[in-house]
Amino acid sequence: MDRRTDKNAKSERASAKWSKLRRRIGWMTLLALISLACAGYLLLKYAPLPAGATMQSTRILDANGQTIASLKGGVNRPTAKLADISPWLIKATLAVEDRRFYEHAGVDWRGLARAAWVDLRHMAKEQGASTLTQQLARNLYLSHERTWTRKLKEAWYAGRLEQSFSKDEILELYLNQIYYGHGAYGAEAASRLYFNKPAKELTIAESALLAGIPKGPRYYSPHLNPKSSRARQRKVLQAMRETGQITKLQAERAARENVKVRALPEEEERAAPYFAEYVKKIAVERLGIDERLMNEGGLTIRTTLDLRVQRAAEAAVKKGLKGAAEELQTALIAVDPRNGYIKAMVGGRNFRVNQYNRVFASSRQPGSSFKPIVYAAALENRTITAATRFRSEPTLFYFDGARQIYRPSNYNGRYFHEEIGLRQAIAASDNIYAVHTIMQAGPENVIAMARKLGIASPLKAVPSLALGTFPVSPFEMAYAFSVFAGGGIRAEPIAITLVQDRRGKILYESHPRREQVLEPALAYVTTHLLKSVFERGGTARRVSKMLNRPVAGKSGTTDSDAWFVGYTPELTTAVWVGYDRGRSITSGEAHRAAPIFAQFTEEALTDTPPKGFPMPEGVVHAYIDPSSGLLASPACPGEGTVEVFLQGTEPARACGPLGPVVEPETRRSEQPNRHWWKKLRKWWRS
Structure with a gap:
């Protein structure tokens, strides 16, 4: 009994000690939490805000380090009092960006929870949760890197801004700070840029259009993407209606209103403007670089472009279109088939007048320039050879189980009225031979070949595919032909090689990817046959004297498009000439593409000794x-x-x-x- 009593006593003493220790730890923890809370409150209440970020120029450089564009130029940042900004723009901004702006204290915890729930339900990031105050804090004090540290700092700075300024002062700062695209910062600059009026005079429709831009200044630009801009405007109007800022009738009237957007003011002539815009788009949309960081973050972006080659492209286009109708447009893209590097890009006749980049226009029928893909497919599956002969004369082709008939014809009704071989068919661009070939090889195999070469545009397995009746872009055609030029290797398109921040830290570095998609022998045989286009009887014989090196290629002409796609071992180039609205081209206009190609190729390779295409085994x-x-x-x-x-x-x-x-x-x-x-x-x- 004594032992048991002694044991119980010891246990009670130990329990008392632990209870006392737990109470002490609890009090210490509570004091620590109170101290932290007090420190946080004092910091939030009295700690000074840092100075706003200093804007630095972002430079886009060519492959040799020469400056293509400096994105600091043209910054437009006049300020306006909140009273001098249209109440419609204020209401539109709050409706689409931060509906509970006047209710939260910098961070909207309710909105954060709602956004997290929506994202969880859709298993993707569907909604943002940053308040206007957080966006302002990020723009003023922080980088745009996506880390938890940055988000915590953003929340702290937002709270500090709410302690230091009134809601109206924060809203005024925001509307003078936010980026609206094309170098315009703030509502006043944006209003004058897009509508040539002060911000106080903006209508409901104009305000909704402007309020939609900051979410994606490039994607929602009324100049670069008018359809997306209008769709975003309608979304803003819907948000204004949902929040009671406007009535249903006002929303409908604003949606119907034809908002006239002022043309962009002329900028100083700069090199490769279409390419510079493409680089900005790639950096933002593919590499995930924030657009504000792009425009004022002091980045260095090294690209694949060669300014000397670019100037040769621009000169060839200018000469090639001399004396043509002002509406006649063109596109040229040149790539290095050995690594996929873009060396030159011309997206139109005048970037100042029209920023639409026709290099990526996928509404152009390639015509006969598509035939090499047909012949490569047939050669690959041994359906035809260079010795295969078909009769060149008007012919009916039955397909779809003989339920349909296709009646192709040759250009200007010219036929040989005898059997011809593949080389002669390529040189003369005989349509009947091409359709015979696709009927033998199978349209599905031709589509499979196009996909291997990198063409992603929609194609249908019908006989007319052989004559290039399905639209593709010059970009796709250049890279498809570069596989022939590169011995059957497809190189991934590359425009940006390196991105560094202002401190020299590497944010992105390219790693060229190359894949053998054709037998080297097949690429060589196709190339050898395409050289006939420049020989006697070939469609490009008139420009053969302009070329002093082995060249292969193919012309293409439709009612509204003229093409020439050609290459050397070092350079593949696609040239398109036509009208934006599908207007028919004349015979003279159709003959402008090949001379542009020839002049550019010789000038671009002026320092490169002529080199033949190496013949592989097989x-x-x-x-x-x-x-x-x-x-x-x-x-x-x-x-x-x-x-x-x-x-x-x-x-x-x-x-x-x-x-x-x-x-x-x-x-x-x-x-x-x-x-x-x-x-x-x-x-x-x-």
């Missing part, structure tokens, strides 16, 4: 009788011509009555010797 040459497509022999009239084949697809039989089967060792020769052939002919006849 390619053979053979003498072909042009009248039969068989191996030439002395038994047939006329001279044989040297033709190129994928190994194993060259003809096995010689021409003439019951021509003999020729062994591979006899008919193959990578370097045909005409002197040897003449001796053989003489021996045969004797």
Whole structure:
């Protein structure tokens, strides 16, 4: 009993000690929390706010370090009192950005919880939760990196702003600080830029349009993306109606109103303006760089463009369109097939007048410039070879189980009215031969080839696909042909190689990706055939004298589009000429694309020695009788011509009555010797 009593006593003493220790820890924790709360309150109440961020120029450089554009130029930041800003703009901004602005203390915890719940339900970031005060704090004091540290600082600065300024003062600061695109900061600058009027005179429709821009100044720009801008305007009007700022009738009238947006003022002429805009778009939309950081964060963006090559492109376009109608437009893009680097880009005749970049316009029918893709597909699956012959004459083609008929015709109704080979069909751009080929190869295989080459635009498996009736962009065509130029390797398109912040920290660095999508032999055979376009009887024979190096390519003409896509081992270029609204082009206008290509290519490569396309393994040459497509022999009239084949697809039989089967060792020769052939002919006849 004594032992048990002693044990209980000890246990009670230990329990008392632990209880006392817990109470002490509890009091200490409570004191610490109170101290932290007091410190936080004092900091929130009295700690000075830091100075606002200093704007620094962001530079876009070419591959050699030369400045293409400086994004600090043209900054427009006049200020206005809140009383001098249209109440409609204030209401529109609050409705779409921060409906509980006058209720929260800097951070809207209710809105934060609601946004988190919506994001959780949709398993994606559907709603933002930053208040106007938080946005102002971020713009004034912080970078735009997406970290928890930055978010905590943002919340603290927002609370500090709420302690230091009234709600109206914060709203005024916000409306004078926010970026509205095209160098305009603040409501006053934006109102004068877009509508040429002070901010106090903005209508409901104009206010809704402006209030929608800050969420994405590029994407919702009425100049760059008018459709998206109008859709965003309607969303703002709906938000104003939901919050009771306007009536249903006012919203409907504003949505119907034709808001006239002032043309952008002319800027100082700058190099590669279409490319600079493309780089900004890529940086913001693909690399995730905040647009404010892009415009004033002091970034250095190194690109693939070569300013010397760019100037050659601009000069060729200017000369090529000299004397043409003012509405006639053009696009040119040149890429290095070895690494996918964009070397030059011209998106139109005049960037000041129209910023629309036609390099990426996917509403242009490529016409006959699409045929090399058809022939590459047929060569790959061994459906045709350079010796395959089809008759060039008006022909009916049955498809879809013979339920439909296709009646193609040649340009200007010109036909050979005899059988022709692939090289002749390519040179003369014979449509009948191309449709015969797609019927043999299968439209599905042609689409598969287009996808391998990087063409993503919608295509349908019908015979007319062979004649380029489905729209693609010059960008797609340039990269598709670069696979032929690069020996079957498809290189990922690259415009930006490096992005650094103002301290030199690397934010992004490109890593070129290359993939072998075609056999090198197939790419070479296709290229060899496309060289005929510049030879006698070819559609580009008129510009062949302008070129002093091996070149391959293909022209294309439709009722409203003229193309030339061509390449050397170092440079692939797509040129388009036409009208924005699909207006028909004349014969003279259709012939402007090829000279632009030729002049540009020679000038761009002026410091590069001429270089042939290297022949890989798996390619053979053979003498072909042009009248039969068989191996030439002395038994047939006329001279044989040297033709190129994928190994194993060259003809096995010689021409003439019951021509003999020729062994591979006899008919193959990578370097045909005409002197040897003449001796053989003489021996045969004797």
